[in-house]
Amino acid sequence: MQETVPAIAVAGAGLRGRAYAARIRATGAGRIVAVAEPDPVRRARFAAEHGLPPKRAFPGWREMAAAGRLADGVIIATQDAEHAEPAIRFAGLGCHILLEKPMATSEADALRIVDAVERAGVMLAVCHVLRYTAYTRALRALIADGRIGAPVGVQHLEPVGWWHHAHSYVRGNWRRSDESGPMLMTKSCHDVDWLIHVMGEVPARVSSFGRLSHFRPENRPPGAGARCVDCAVEARCPYSAPRLYLSCLGDPAREAWPLGAVTDERTEAGVLRALREGPYGRCVYACDNDVVDHQVVNMEFPSGATCVFTMTAFSPAAPRQTRVFGTSGCLEGDGVRITVRDFVTGGTEIVDPGAAPGGGAFDGRHDHADDALADAFTAALAGGDPAPLSSGPRESLASHRVVWAAERARLNGTVVEAAPQSPARKAR
Ligand SMILES: NC(=O)c1ccc[n+]([C@@H]2O[C@H](COP(=O)([O-])OP(=O)(O)OC[C@H]3O[C@@H](n4cnc5c(N)ncnc54)[C@H](O)[C@@H]3O)[C@@H](O)[C@H]2O)c1
Numbered sequence: 001m002q003e004t005v006p007a008i009a010v011a012g013a014g015l016r017g018r019a020y021a022a023r024i025r026a027t028g029a030g031r032i033v034a035v036a037e038p039d040p041v042r043r044a045r046f047a048a049e050h051g052l053p054p055k056r057a058f059p060g061w062r063e064m065a066a067a068g069r070l071a072d073g074v075i076i077a078t079q080d081a082e083h084a085e086p087a088i089r090f091a092g093l094g095c096h097i098l099l100e101k102p103m104a105t106s107e108a109d110a111l112r113i114v115d116a117v118e119r120a121g122v123m124l125a126v127c128h129v130l131r132y133t134a135y136t137r138a139l140r141a142l143i144a145d146g147r148i149g150a151p152v153g154v155q156h157l158e159p160v161g162w163w164h165h166a167h168s169y170v171r172g173n174w175r176r177s178d179e180s181g182p183m184l185m186t187k188s189c190h191d192v193d194w195l196i197h198v199m200g201e202v203p204a205r206v207s208s209f210g211r212l213s214h215f216r217p218e219n220r221p222p223g224a225g226a227r228c229v230d231c232a233v234e235a236r237c238p239y240s241a242p243r244l245y246l247s248c249l250g251d252p253a254r255e256a257w258p259l260g261a262v263t264d265e266r267t268e269a270g271v272l273r274a275l276r277e278g279p280y281g282r283c284v285y286a287c288d289n290d291v292v293d294h295q296v297v298n299m300e301f302p303s304g305a306t307c308v309f310t311m312t313a314f315s316p317a318a319p320r321q322t323r324v325f326g327t328s329g330c331l332e333g334d335g336v337r338i339t340v341r342d343f344v345t346g347g348t349e350i351v352d353p354g355a356a357p358g359g360g361a362f363d364g365r366h367d368h369a370d371d372a373l374a375d376a377f378t379a380a381l382a383g384g385d386p387a388p389l390s391s392g393p394r395e396s397l398a399s400h401r402v403v404w405a406a407e408r409a410r411l412n413g414t415v416v417e418a419a420p421q422s423p424a425r426k427a428r
Contacts, residue, residue, distance in 0.1 A: 006030045006381035009071035009095070011061035011086050013037035013046035015260055016100055016127070017077030020374045025050060029378035033071050036064035041264065061086040069093045073381045076100060079173060080180040084109035087124070088116040096123040098377045102185045103396050107404050114393045123380055125373075125389040126396040128193045130320075132372035138353035139322070139333050140198045147340055148326025151199060154307040155325075158191050161317020165293060166239045167258045169313070170215045171280050175289035182407050183291040184208070185400070188311050191320065192406070193399035195299070195307055197390070198324075202398050203299035203307070206418045208410035210295025214313070220285030227281045229272060239284040245271050297406045299418070 008030045010017045017037075024030040032050040036058040037043040047057040058064040061078065065086070073096040076086050084104040087097055097117065103126045104110040117124040130136055143151055160169070168174050174186040184192075196202050225231035228241040245262055248254035248271075255266060263274035275281030294314065299307040319335020331340045338351040379388040386392055391399075405418040 006073060006378060007033040007071040008378070008381070009034040009036070009064060009074045010046070011036045011064060011074060011076045011090075012078035012082075012100075013039075013042045014077060014079075015257060016370075017075055018042075018046060018049075019370055020075050020077065020098070020377075021046070021050065023371045023374040024378055027375065027378070029375060030073070030381065034058065034064055034067075036061040061089070065089045065093060069095060071095060073098065073377065075377075080186060081105050084113055087113045091116040091120040091122050091124070094120060094122060096377075096381055098125055098127065098373070100127045102126075102181055102189050102403075103393075103400055105181045105185075107401065110397055110400050114397050117393050123386045123389065124393045124396075125377060125380070125386070125391060126393075127373060128190060128197075128391055128396070128399075129369040129373050130190050130194045131197050131390040132369040132376065134353040135333065135335060135338070136194065136198065138351055139324075139331070139338055140200075142331055142338065142340060142351065143198060143324060143326075144200065147342075148324060148330055149328030149343075150303070150305075151324050151326045152305050153325040154195060154199065154305070154309075155323040156191060156195060156307065156309045157315075157321045158188055158309070158311040159315035159318045159321070160187065160311060160313050161315055162238055162313060163244050164258070164317040165313030166215070166241075166284050167244070167261070167280070169291050169293070170239075170284045170287050170289045171241070171282055172261060175287060175291060177291055183210075183293075183311065184295060184297070184407050184410075185403050186291070188295070188297075188309070189400060189403050191309060191311070192297070192403050193391070193396070194320075195309065196395075196399050196402065198322075199301060199305065199307070201301045201303060201305075203402055203418045204302045205300045205415055206297060206402060206406040206409050207415045208295060208297045208406040210292040210311075210410055212290060212292050214293050215284050215287070215289055217285055220283065224283055224285060226283055226286050227276065228283065229276050229281055231283065237284075241275050241281050242272065245275065245280065295410065297409075299402070299406075 008024060010021050013035050021032050024032060034056040035046045035052060037046060038059050043057050074090045075098045076083060077100045080102055083099055087099050090097055103113055169183060174180045180186050221233050223232040228234045234240050245259055248259040262280040263270055294312045297309045322333045324331050329342045331338055340349045376388040380386050402418045405416040409416040
Protein backbone atom coordinates (compact mmCIF):
# COMPACT_ATOMS: atom_id res chain seq x y z
CA MET A 1 0.00 0.00 0.00
CA GLN A 2 1.48 3.36 -1.01
CA GLU A 3 1.65 5.88 1.78
CA THR A 4 1.82 9.04 -0.27
CA VAL A 5 -0.80 10.77 -2.40
CA PRO A 6 -0.25 9.43 -5.91
CA ALA A 7 1.47 11.60 -8.51
CA ILE A 8 -0.43 11.98 -11.77
CA ALA A 9 0.58 13.33 -15.18
CA VAL A 10 -1.90 14.47 -17.81
CA ALA A 11 -1.42 14.01 -21.56
CA GLY A 12 -3.85 16.32 -23.34
CA ALA A 13 -5.14 19.28 -21.33
CA GLY A 14 -8.30 19.69 -23.35
CA LEU A 15 -11.86 19.44 -22.08
CA ARG A 16 -11.54 15.96 -20.63
CA GLY A 17 -8.01 16.10 -19.29
CA ARG A 18 -8.69 19.38 -17.55
CA ALA A 19 -11.93 18.10 -16.00
CA TYR A 20 -10.36 14.97 -14.47
CA ALA A 21 -7.40 17.00 -13.22
CA ALA A 22 -9.72 19.59 -11.65
CA ARG A 23 -11.47 16.84 -9.72
CA ILE A 24 -8.17 15.41 -8.51
CA ARG A 25 -7.04 18.85 -7.38
CA ALA A 26 -10.38 19.48 -5.65
CA THR A 27 -10.34 16.22 -3.68
CA GLY A 28 -6.61 16.21 -3.02
CA ALA A 29 -6.64 12.46 -3.70
CA GLY A 30 -3.78 12.88 -6.17
CA ARG A 31 -1.08 15.39 -7.08
CA ILE A 32 -0.94 16.63 -10.66
CA VAL A 33 2.80 16.76 -11.33
CA ALA A 34 3.15 17.19 -15.10
CA VAL A 35 1.22 18.06 -18.22
CA ALA A 36 1.72 17.52 -21.94
CA GLU A 37 -0.24 19.84 -24.19
CA PRO A 38 0.80 21.38 -27.52
CA ASP A 39 -1.63 24.31 -27.35
CA PRO A 40 0.34 27.00 -25.49
CA VAL A 41 -2.76 28.69 -24.05
CA ARG A 42 -4.17 25.43 -22.69
CA ARG A 43 -0.74 24.34 -21.46
CA ALA A 44 -0.12 27.61 -19.59
CA ARG A 45 -3.62 27.63 -18.11
CA PHE A 46 -3.28 24.05 -16.89
CA ALA A 47 0.20 24.68 -15.47
CA ALA A 48 -1.10 27.72 -13.60
CA GLU A 49 -4.13 25.81 -12.27
CA HIS A 50 -1.91 23.07 -10.87
CA GLY A 51 1.15 25.12 -9.94
CA LEU A 52 3.45 23.26 -12.32
CA PRO A 53 6.94 24.60 -13.00
CA PRO A 54 7.86 25.18 -16.69
CA LYS A 55 10.03 22.03 -16.78
CA ARG A 56 6.93 19.95 -15.98
CA ALA A 57 4.79 21.45 -18.76
CA PHE A 58 5.65 19.66 -21.99
CA PRO A 59 4.61 20.46 -25.57
CA GLY A 60 3.48 16.87 -26.20
CA TRP A 61 3.21 13.42 -24.67
CA ARG A 62 6.37 12.23 -26.43
CA GLU A 63 8.45 14.93 -24.73
CA MET A 64 6.83 14.09 -21.39
CA ALA A 65 7.56 10.38 -21.85
CA ALA A 66 11.15 11.21 -22.81
CA ALA A 67 11.57 12.75 -19.35
CA GLY A 68 11.03 9.30 -17.81
CA ARG A 69 8.57 8.08 -15.17
CA LEU A 70 7.38 11.33 -13.63
CA ALA A 71 4.20 9.98 -12.08
CA ASP A 72 2.49 6.89 -10.69
CA GLY A 73 -0.36 7.34 -13.15
CA VAL A 74 -1.03 9.15 -16.37
CA ILE A 75 -4.34 10.38 -17.73
CA ILE A 76 -4.36 10.12 -21.52
CA ALA A 77 -6.97 12.53 -22.85
CA THR A 78 -5.59 13.26 -26.30
CA GLN A 79 -7.79 12.86 -29.35
CA ASP A 80 -8.88 9.39 -30.45
CA ALA A 81 -6.13 8.72 -33.01
CA GLU A 82 -3.53 9.49 -30.37
CA HIS A 83 -4.45 7.02 -27.64
CA ALA A 84 -2.59 3.83 -28.57
CA GLU A 85 0.96 5.17 -28.87
CA PRO A 86 1.02 7.13 -25.60
CA ALA A 87 -0.72 4.27 -23.76
CA ILE A 88 1.92 1.80 -24.93
CA ARG A 89 4.75 4.20 -24.17
CA PHE A 90 3.58 5.14 -20.66
CA ALA A 91 2.84 1.51 -19.86
CA GLY A 92 6.44 0.76 -20.81
CA LEU A 93 7.53 3.41 -18.30
CA GLY A 94 5.57 1.63 -15.58
CA CYS A 95 2.77 4.20 -15.27
CA HIS A 96 -0.79 3.14 -14.50
CA ILE A 97 -3.16 4.56 -17.08
CA LEU A 98 -6.53 6.22 -17.26
CA LEU A 99 -7.25 6.21 -21.00
CA GLU A 100 -10.02 8.12 -22.71
CA LYS A 101 -12.36 6.19 -24.93
CA PRO A 102 -12.15 4.80 -27.53
CA MET A 103 -9.08 2.93 -26.36
CA ALA A 104 -7.78 2.92 -29.94
CA THR A 105 -9.03 3.53 -33.44
CA SER A 106 -8.27 -0.02 -34.60
CA GLU A 107 -8.64 -3.48 -33.13
CA ALA A 108 -4.95 -4.18 -33.72
CA ASP A 109 -3.95 -1.09 -31.72
CA ALA A 110 -6.36 -1.95 -28.91
CA LEU A 111 -4.71 -5.38 -28.67
CA ARG A 112 -1.25 -3.78 -28.62
CA ILE A 113 -2.35 -1.64 -25.66
CA VAL A 114 -3.63 -4.65 -23.74
CA ASP A 115 -0.42 -6.57 -24.46
CA ALA A 116 1.69 -3.59 -23.33
CA VAL A 117 -0.13 -3.03 -20.03
CA GLU A 118 -0.16 -6.75 -19.23
CA ARG A 119 3.56 -7.01 -20.00
CA ALA A 120 4.29 -3.98 -17.83
CA GLY A 121 1.97 -5.12 -15.05
CA VAL A 122 0.25 -1.73 -14.85
CA MET A 123 -3.43 -0.94 -14.38
CA LEU A 124 -5.42 0.49 -17.25
CA ALA A 125 -8.95 1.80 -17.14
CA VAL A 126 -10.78 3.13 -20.16
CA CYS A 127 -13.05 6.10 -19.40
CA HIS A 128 -16.38 4.30 -19.67
CA VAL A 129 -17.87 6.93 -17.42
CA LEU A 130 -21.45 5.63 -17.58
CA ARG A 131 -20.38 2.65 -15.50
CA TYR A 132 -19.68 5.00 -12.61
CA THR A 133 -23.14 6.54 -12.05
CA ALA A 134 -25.39 5.70 -9.13
CA TYR A 135 -28.12 5.08 -11.74
CA THR A 136 -26.03 2.40 -13.47
CA ARG A 137 -25.16 0.72 -10.18
CA ALA A 138 -28.84 0.58 -9.22
CA LEU A 139 -30.03 -0.71 -12.59
CA ARG A 140 -27.31 -3.33 -12.75
CA ALA A 141 -28.05 -4.50 -9.20
CA LEU A 142 -31.76 -4.87 -9.99
CA ILE A 143 -30.91 -7.24 -12.83
CA ALA A 144 -28.18 -9.09 -10.93
CA ASP A 145 -30.42 -9.53 -7.88
CA GLY A 146 -33.08 -11.22 -10.03
CA ARG A 147 -35.69 -8.52 -9.50
CA ILE A 148 -37.06 -9.11 -13.01
CA GLY A 149 -36.16 -12.80 -13.23
CA ALA A 150 -33.85 -13.67 -16.10
CA PRO A 151 -33.39 -10.79 -18.53
CA VAL A 152 -34.44 -11.84 -22.02
CA GLY A 153 -34.52 -8.58 -23.94
CA VAL A 154 -33.30 -4.98 -23.89
CA GLN A 155 -34.42 -1.90 -25.74
CA HIS A 156 -31.88 0.92 -25.40
CA LEU A 157 -32.05 4.41 -26.89
CA GLU A 158 -29.22 6.90 -27.10
CA PRO A 159 -30.83 10.24 -27.95
CA VAL A 160 -27.73 12.18 -28.96
CA GLY A 161 -29.70 15.34 -29.68
CA TRP A 162 -29.91 17.47 -32.79
CA TRP A 163 -27.58 20.25 -31.66
CA HIS A 164 -25.11 17.90 -29.95
CA HIS A 165 -24.90 15.80 -33.07
CA ALA A 166 -24.32 18.88 -35.24
CA HIS A 167 -21.68 20.10 -32.78
CA SER A 168 -19.61 16.93 -32.43
CA TYR A 169 -20.45 14.69 -35.38
CA VAL A 170 -21.08 17.13 -38.25
CA ARG A 171 -18.89 20.15 -37.52
CA GLY A 172 -16.65 18.87 -34.73
CA ASN A 173 -13.87 16.45 -33.89
CA TRP A 174 -15.77 13.21 -34.51
CA ARG A 175 -17.31 14.02 -37.89
CA ARG A 176 -15.02 11.82 -40.00
CA SER A 177 -14.44 8.14 -39.53
CA ASP A 178 -10.93 8.33 -41.03
CA GLU A 179 -9.85 10.95 -38.45
CA SER A 180 -11.38 9.42 -35.30
CA GLY A 181 -13.65 6.47 -35.98
CA PRO A 182 -17.21 5.50 -36.82
CA MET A 183 -19.99 7.05 -34.73
CA LEU A 184 -20.67 3.71 -33.08
CA MET A 185 -17.13 3.81 -31.71
CA THR A 186 -16.66 7.50 -30.95
CA LYS A 187 -20.05 7.90 -29.26
CA SER A 188 -21.82 4.63 -28.75
CA CYS A 189 -18.90 2.55 -27.48
CA HIS A 190 -20.20 3.87 -24.16
CA ASP A 191 -23.58 2.25 -24.78
CA VAL A 192 -22.24 -1.07 -26.00
CA ASP A 193 -19.93 -1.24 -23.00
CA TRP A 194 -22.77 -0.22 -20.68
CA LEU A 195 -25.14 -2.85 -22.08
CA ILE A 196 -22.50 -5.53 -21.58
CA HIS A 197 -21.91 -4.23 -18.06
CA VAL A 198 -25.56 -4.28 -16.99
CA MET A 199 -26.41 -7.54 -18.75
CA GLY A 200 -23.27 -9.25 -17.42
CA GLU A 201 -22.42 -10.92 -20.70
CA VAL A 202 -20.82 -10.08 -24.03
CA PRO A 203 -23.00 -10.40 -27.15
CA ALA A 204 -22.23 -13.37 -29.36
CA ARG A 205 -23.76 -12.04 -32.60
CA VAL A 206 -24.56 -8.60 -33.95
CA SER A 207 -26.19 -6.95 -36.94
CA SER A 208 -26.51 -3.26 -37.67
CA PHE A 209 -28.08 -0.72 -40.02
CA GLY A 210 -27.62 3.02 -40.28
CA ARG A 211 -26.30 5.77 -42.48
CA LEU A 212 -25.67 9.44 -42.89
CA SER A 213 -29.12 10.43 -44.09
CA HIS A 214 -29.54 14.11 -43.40
CA PHE A 215 -26.34 16.13 -43.03
CA ARG A 216 -25.48 15.95 -46.70
CA PRO A 217 -25.02 18.60 -49.43
CA GLU A 218 -28.22 17.58 -51.26
CA ASN A 219 -30.27 18.57 -48.19
CA ARG A 220 -28.89 22.09 -48.07
CA PRO A 221 -31.86 24.48 -48.18
CA PRO A 222 -32.08 26.97 -51.07
CA GLY A 223 -30.37 30.21 -50.07
CA ALA A 224 -28.23 28.64 -47.34
CA GLY A 225 -24.77 30.15 -46.91
CA ALA A 226 -21.55 28.23 -46.40
CA ARG A 227 -21.49 29.65 -42.85
CA CYS A 228 -24.36 30.43 -40.51
CA VAL A 229 -23.19 34.01 -40.02
CA ASP A 230 -23.75 34.66 -43.76
CA CYS A 231 -26.85 32.54 -44.19
CA ALA A 232 -30.20 33.87 -45.39
CA VAL A 233 -32.15 30.98 -43.82
CA GLU A 234 -30.21 30.67 -40.54
CA ALA A 235 -33.13 31.85 -38.40
CA ARG A 236 -35.30 28.95 -39.63
CA CYS A 237 -32.57 26.31 -39.43
CA PRO A 238 -32.63 23.86 -36.47
CA TYR A 239 -28.84 23.65 -36.66
CA SER A 240 -28.05 27.39 -36.42
CA ALA A 241 -24.59 27.78 -34.87
CA PRO A 242 -25.12 31.35 -33.61
CA ARG A 243 -28.35 30.27 -31.86
CA LEU A 244 -26.56 27.38 -30.16
CA TYR A 245 -23.30 29.00 -29.17
CA LEU A 246 -24.45 32.54 -28.31
CA SER A 247 -27.04 31.02 -25.97
CA CYS A 248 -24.18 29.44 -23.97
CA LEU A 249 -22.85 32.83 -22.87
CA GLY A 250 -23.55 33.51 -19.21
CA ASP A 251 -24.11 29.83 -18.35
CA PRO A 252 -20.86 28.46 -16.85
CA ALA A 253 -21.70 24.83 -17.60
CA ARG A 254 -22.54 25.48 -21.25
CA GLU A 255 -19.62 27.90 -21.61
CA ALA A 256 -17.38 24.99 -20.60
CA TRP A 257 -19.16 22.68 -23.05
CA PRO A 258 -20.12 22.91 -25.85
CA LEU A 259 -18.78 26.46 -26.20
CA GLY A 260 -15.36 25.51 -24.79
CA ALA A 261 -14.73 23.39 -27.89
CA VAL A 262 -15.46 26.36 -30.15
CA THR A 263 -13.51 29.19 -28.54
CA ASP A 264 -11.91 30.28 -25.27
CA GLU A 265 -13.52 33.72 -25.68
CA ARG A 266 -16.65 34.49 -23.68
CA THR A 267 -18.04 37.50 -25.54
CA GLU A 268 -20.56 37.77 -28.35
CA ALA A 269 -17.89 39.23 -30.64
CA GLY A 270 -15.48 36.43 -29.75
CA VAL A 271 -18.05 33.70 -30.41
CA LEU A 272 -19.09 35.25 -33.73
CA ARG A 273 -15.43 35.51 -34.77
CA ALA A 274 -14.96 31.78 -34.06
CA LEU A 275 -18.10 31.00 -36.06
CA ARG A 276 -16.88 33.15 -38.95
CA GLU A 277 -13.43 31.56 -39.01
CA GLY A 278 -13.54 28.14 -37.35
CA PRO A 279 -15.13 24.77 -38.07
CA TYR A 280 -18.11 25.25 -35.78
CA GLY A 281 -19.67 28.02 -37.88
CA ARG A 282 -20.00 25.90 -41.00
CA CYS A 283 -23.33 25.05 -42.59
CA VAL A 284 -24.21 21.51 -41.48
CA TYR A 285 -24.98 20.72 -45.11
CA ALA A 286 -21.55 21.88 -46.30
CA CYS A 287 -19.11 20.09 -43.98
CA ASP A 288 -16.66 17.27 -44.66
CA ASN A 289 -18.53 14.86 -42.34
CA ASP A 290 -19.17 11.22 -43.14
CA VAL A 291 -20.28 9.52 -39.91
CA VAL A 292 -23.82 8.19 -39.56
CA ASP A 293 -26.61 10.28 -38.06
CA HIS A 294 -28.71 7.29 -37.02
CA GLN A 295 -27.88 3.66 -36.42
CA VAL A 296 -29.40 0.55 -34.91
CA VAL A 297 -27.51 -2.45 -33.56
CA ASN A 298 -29.12 -5.78 -32.78
CA MET A 299 -27.29 -8.04 -30.39
CA GLU A 300 -27.76 -11.61 -29.26
CA PHE A 301 -26.18 -12.64 -25.97
CA PRO A 302 -24.94 -16.18 -25.25
CA SER A 303 -27.83 -16.63 -22.79
CA GLY A 304 -30.25 -16.03 -25.67
CA ALA A 305 -31.20 -12.54 -24.47
CA THR A 306 -31.51 -9.99 -27.25
CA CYS A 307 -30.91 -6.26 -27.44
CA VAL A 308 -32.04 -3.56 -29.81
CA PHE A 309 -29.94 -0.42 -29.56
CA THR A 310 -30.82 2.81 -31.35
CA MET A 311 -28.62 5.88 -31.64
CA THR A 312 -30.16 8.93 -33.21
CA ALA A 313 -29.25 12.56 -33.85
CA PHE A 314 -32.90 13.48 -34.25
CA SER A 315 -34.03 13.90 -30.65
CA PRO A 316 -33.52 16.20 -27.72
CA ALA A 317 -30.10 15.72 -26.12
CA ALA A 318 -31.30 13.55 -23.28
CA PRO A 319 -30.20 10.74 -20.99
CA ARG A 320 -30.21 7.25 -22.43
CA GLN A 321 -33.47 5.34 -22.02
CA THR A 322 -33.51 1.63 -21.38
CA ARG A 323 -36.13 -1.08 -21.00
CA VAL A 324 -35.13 -4.52 -19.80
CA PHE A 325 -37.65 -7.33 -20.15
CA GLY A 326 -37.30 -10.24 -17.73
CA THR A 327 -39.10 -13.50 -17.09
CA SER A 328 -40.81 -12.26 -13.91
CA GLY A 329 -40.70 -8.51 -14.28
CA CYS A 330 -39.45 -5.65 -16.38
CA LEU A 331 -37.81 -2.33 -15.78
CA GLU A 332 -37.69 0.98 -17.52
CA GLY A 333 -34.95 3.55 -16.89
CA ASP A 334 -34.92 7.12 -18.11
CA GLY A 335 -31.35 7.84 -17.09
CA VAL A 336 -32.49 9.24 -13.74
CA ARG A 337 -35.10 6.90 -12.23
CA ILE A 338 -35.94 3.24 -12.77
CA THR A 339 -39.48 1.90 -12.77
CA VAL A 340 -39.68 -1.79 -11.88
CA ARG A 341 -42.80 -3.84 -12.61
CA ASP A 342 -43.26 -7.18 -10.78
CA PHE A 343 -45.27 -9.75 -12.78
CA VAL A 344 -46.31 -11.67 -9.62
CA THR A 345 -47.78 -8.79 -7.66
CA GLY A 346 -48.50 -6.56 -10.65
CA GLY A 347 -46.98 -3.82 -8.52
CA THR A 348 -44.67 -1.05 -9.59
CA GLU A 349 -41.71 0.36 -7.70
CA ILE A 350 -39.84 3.51 -8.57
CA VAL A 351 -36.15 3.35 -7.76
CA ASP A 352 -34.47 6.74 -7.49
CA PRO A 353 -30.72 6.30 -7.17
CA GLY A 354 -30.32 9.99 -6.44
CA ALA A 355 -29.02 11.60 -9.60
CA ALA A 356 -27.69 15.10 -9.12
CA PRO A 357 -30.45 17.73 -9.23
CA GLY A 358 -31.04 18.78 -12.83
CA GLY A 359 -28.51 16.16 -13.74
CA GLY A 360 -28.95 12.66 -14.96
CA ALA A 361 -26.64 11.04 -17.44
CA PHE A 362 -26.54 14.15 -19.60
CA ASP A 363 -25.40 16.94 -17.34
CA GLY A 364 -22.07 17.62 -19.00
CA ARG A 365 -20.31 15.65 -16.25
CA HIS A 366 -22.31 12.50 -16.96
CA ASP A 367 -24.22 12.62 -13.68
CA HIS A 368 -20.96 13.20 -11.78
CA ALA A 369 -19.52 10.01 -13.24
CA ASP A 370 -16.46 11.91 -14.48
CA ASP A 371 -15.71 12.80 -10.87
CA ALA A 372 -16.41 9.25 -9.71
CA LEU A 373 -14.06 7.88 -12.35
CA ALA A 374 -11.28 10.28 -11.35
CA ASP A 375 -11.86 9.25 -7.71
CA ALA A 376 -11.71 5.56 -8.65
CA PHE A 377 -8.43 6.07 -10.51
CA THR A 378 -6.77 7.88 -7.62
CA ALA A 379 -8.08 5.25 -5.19
CA ALA A 380 -6.68 2.46 -7.39
CA LEU A 381 -3.31 4.25 -7.53
CA ALA A 382 -3.25 4.89 -3.80
CA GLY A 383 -4.07 1.28 -2.96
CA GLY A 384 -2.07 -0.29 -5.78
CA ASP A 385 -5.25 -2.28 -6.51
CA PRO A 386 -7.59 -2.04 -9.52
CA ALA A 387 -10.68 -2.92 -7.41
CA PRO A 388 -12.16 0.63 -7.48
CA LEU A 389 -12.06 0.57 -11.31
CA SER A 390 -15.17 -0.86 -12.91
CA SER A 391 -13.36 -2.38 -15.88
CA GLY A 392 -9.90 -3.51 -16.85
CA PRO A 393 -8.16 -3.75 -20.21
CA ARG A 394 -9.64 -7.12 -21.25
CA GLU A 395 -13.20 -5.99 -20.56
CA SER A 396 -12.69 -2.81 -22.56
CA LEU A 397 -11.14 -4.79 -25.37
CA ALA A 398 -14.17 -7.10 -25.39
CA SER A 399 -16.67 -4.25 -25.58
CA HIS A 400 -14.65 -2.43 -28.25
CA ARG A 401 -14.56 -5.66 -30.27
CA VAL A 402 -18.35 -5.80 -30.23
CA VAL A 403 -18.40 -2.26 -31.63
CA TRP A 404 -16.00 -3.18 -34.42
CA ALA A 405 -18.04 -6.30 -35.15
CA ALA A 406 -21.26 -4.26 -35.33
CA GLU A 407 -19.64 -1.77 -37.66
CA ARG A 408 -18.48 -4.59 -39.93
CA ALA A 409 -22.03 -5.92 -39.87
CA ARG A 410 -23.40 -2.52 -40.91
CA LEU A 411 -20.88 -2.01 -43.69
CA ASN A 412 -21.17 -5.53 -45.08
CA GLY A 413 -24.87 -6.11 -44.44
CA THR A 414 -24.17 -9.30 -42.52
CA VAL A 415 -24.64 -10.88 -39.11
CA VAL A 416 -21.24 -11.00 -37.40
CA GLU A 417 -19.97 -13.29 -34.65
CA ALA A 418 -18.98 -10.71 -32.06
CA ALA A 419 -17.38 -12.62 -29.26
CA PRO A 420 -16.08 -16.03 -30.16
CA GLN A 421 -14.59 -16.30 -26.66
CA SER A 422 -16.67 -14.28 -24.27
CA PRO A 423 -14.88 -13.46 -21.02
CA ALA A 424 -16.48 -15.01 -17.98
CA ARG A 425 -19.23 -12.97 -16.36
CA LYS A 426 -17.65 -10.51 -14.00
CA ALA A 427 -18.48 -11.07 -10.38
CA ARG A 428 -21.05 -8.50 -9.33
N1 LIG B 1 -15.45 9.56 -21.68
C1 LIG B 1 -16.27 10.43 -22.25
O1 LIG B 1 -17.45 10.48 -21.94
C2 LIG B 1 -15.73 11.36 -23.29
C3 LIG B 1 -16.46 12.51 -23.64
C4 LIG B 1 -15.90 13.36 -24.59
C5 LIG B 1 -14.68 13.04 -25.18
N2 LIG B 1 -14.05 11.91 -24.85
C6 LIG B 1 -12.75 11.52 -25.44
O2 LIG B 1 -11.72 12.23 -24.74
C7 LIG B 1 -10.65 12.54 -25.62
C8 LIG B 1 -10.37 14.02 -25.54
O3 LIG B 1 -11.53 14.74 -25.88
P1 LIG B 1 -11.66 16.29 -25.56
O4 LIG B 1 -13.06 16.66 -25.83
O5 LIG B 1 -11.03 16.59 -24.26
O6 LIG B 1 -10.75 16.88 -26.75
P2 LIG B 1 -9.86 18.17 -26.76
O7 LIG B 1 -9.52 18.41 -28.19
O8 LIG B 1 -10.50 19.25 -25.97
O9 LIG B 1 -8.55 17.72 -25.96
C9 LIG B 1 -7.50 16.98 -26.53
C10 LIG B 1 -6.22 17.72 -26.21
O10 LIG B 1 -5.08 16.94 -26.61
C11 LIG B 1 -4.11 17.84 -27.03
N3 LIG B 1 -3.06 17.16 -27.80
C12 LIG B 1 -2.98 16.98 -29.14
N4 LIG B 1 -1.81 16.36 -29.44
C13 LIG B 1 -1.20 16.11 -28.26
C14 LIG B 1 0.04 15.50 -27.91
N5 LIG B 1 0.87 15.00 -28.86
N6 LIG B 1 0.39 15.40 -26.62
C15 LIG B 1 -0.43 15.90 -25.66
N7 LIG B 1 -1.61 16.52 -25.93
C16 LIG B 1 -1.99 16.61 -27.22
C17 LIG B 1 -4.89 18.87 -27.83
O11 LIG B 1 -4.16 20.06 -28.06
C18 LIG B 1 -6.11 19.05 -26.96
O12 LIG B 1 -5.97 20.13 -26.04
C19 LIG B 1 -11.10 12.06 -27.01
O13 LIG B 1 -10.51 10.83 -27.27
C20 LIG B 1 -12.60 11.92 -26.88
O14 LIG B 1 -13.15 10.96 -27.75
C21 LIG B 1 -14.54 11.08 -23.90
